[in-house]
Amino acid sequence: MTCVQCGHPHPALITRRPRRARYSCRSCGAVFRPGPMPEQPASLRPASAPALPDPLAEFMPGHMVRWVRAQGQVPDAPDRATLARWYQDFDALAAAASSSPEARAAVERVGALDLPPAKIPAFSKVCGALHAACYDPRLAAARLGAQDAPPVLERVAHLRHWLATAGRSTTWLAAPAAAPPAPEAVETLLPLPDAFTAEQVRTLFCALFGVEKGPSLPGVRERFGDDRIHEALRSYLKTGDRPLRAAVADELDAT
Numbered sequence: 001m002t003c004v005q006c007g008h009p010h011p012a013l014i015t016r017r018p019r020r021a022r023y024s025c026r027s028c029g030a031v032f033r034p035g036p037m038p039e040q041p042a043s044l045r046p047a048s049a050p051a052l053p054d055p056l057a058e059f060m061p062g063h064m065v066r067w068v069r070a071q072g073q074v075p076d077a078p079d080r081a082t083l084a085r086w087y088q089d090f091d092a093l094a095a096a097a098s099s100s101p102e103a104r105a106a107v108e109r110v111g112a113l114d115l116p117p118a119k120i121p122a123f124s125k126v127c128g129a130l131h132a133a134c135y136d137p138r139l140a141a142a143r144l145g146a147q148d149a150p151p152v153l154e155r156v157a158h159l160r161h162w163l164a165t166a167g168r169s170t171t172w173l174a175a176p177a178a179a180p181p182a183p184e185a186v187e188t189l190l191p192l193p194d195a196f197t198a199e200q201v202r203t204l205f206c207a208l209f210g211v212e213k214g215p216s217l218p219g220v221r222e223r224f225g226d227d228r229i230h231e232a233l234r235s236y237l238k239t240g241d242r243p244l245r246a247a248v249a250d251e252l253d254a255t
Contacts (some may be wrong), residue, residue, distance in 0.1 A: 008202045011095035027201065057160045059083060061154060063112035064090050077166035095119065120151050126159050131172055132216035134223045134248050135160060143219070166255035171247055172214020181206040186237055192226055204229075209245045220244075 019140045056065045068074055068086055075082065075215040094112065096103035121129075121144050133139035137156045138147070141143065146152035163171055189204055195205070202212050208220070208229070224244055232244045 001156045012086055031054075051161060058165070059158050060086070061158070063110045065106070066110040067093075067112075078162075080167060080170050083162060083167070091120065091122065118149075120155055122161065123144070126152075126155055127163065127170075130156065130160055131214055132219040134215050134219060135163060135171070135252055136223050139219065139222055164252040168252070171252070172209070172211050173245070173252070175211045175214060177210050178202075178206045178212045183237055186233055188255075189233055190230060192229065203235075208232055208242060209248075210242055 028150055030157070033248065054065050056068060056074075056078075059078070060068070062247055064086070067090055078086070093103050094107055097107045098104075107160070126140070126144065129140040129143040130137070133143060136158050137153075138162070141147050141149075141153055141156050144156070159167075168174060185199075185203045186207045189207075193200065196217060204217070204220075205211055205213060205215070209215070215223075224232070224247075228244070235241045235243055
């Protein structure tokens with residue numbers, strides 16, 4: 001402490017509690033009561049470490065993260081069975097909240113105060129739409145009939161992120177490589193027929209993606225368009241390259 005008048009250090013204490021303390025300056029003789037300590041400048045305060053985001057927030061909304069964490073020790077990168085169970089159980093809890101006070105209290109405890117008025121498509125259905133649409137979230141939402149439904153779009157985005165990261169092994173990109181199709185069979189697809197046989201669909205997928213099944217034929221055509229598919233088939237016949245498979249993989253890698 002310093003004197004409020006002359007700034008000399010270490011003034012003498014002359015009164016204590018219960019009265020407010022008073023000090024006398026040995027240098028100038030001033031008697032004073034100290035004011036409140038000034039607030040330490042923000043630049044001099046110890047910086048607190050920023051809170052790290054919960055890894056599970058990449059795969060589900062915040063209220064569901066809190067509900068999952070309340071169950072105890074859980075993995076940060078869940079496998080398919082675990083994540084599907086979490087979604088199934090929380091969806092059941094949310095559905096029961098409209099008629100069960102206990103369920104309503106449970107969802108309110110994790111901050112899920114505004115549950116969507118309609119049921120959100122289940123985990124498996126959303127993943128299926130993403131697989132079919134070559135992991136394009138906009139097309140997947142359209143397949144679910146929910147292009148403008150925020151809760152569904154949120155779920156599509158979360159599960160696409162999981163498929164791109166922790167769930168990558170469950171994508172059709174990770175399926176065992178199919179046997180190469182005969183070149184003459186691929187040539188029959190140029191131009192694309194009006195109606196496909198099951199064998200032609202298998203040939204198309206093998207040539208474009210190196211797998212026998214995974215996406216849907218409408219999903220592939222909506223995602224890339226016939227002209228781009230024709231170019232990819234010609235590329236495969238000429239060099240063995242699969243540019244559409246590379247495009248799907250690159251988009252997931254960029255997530």
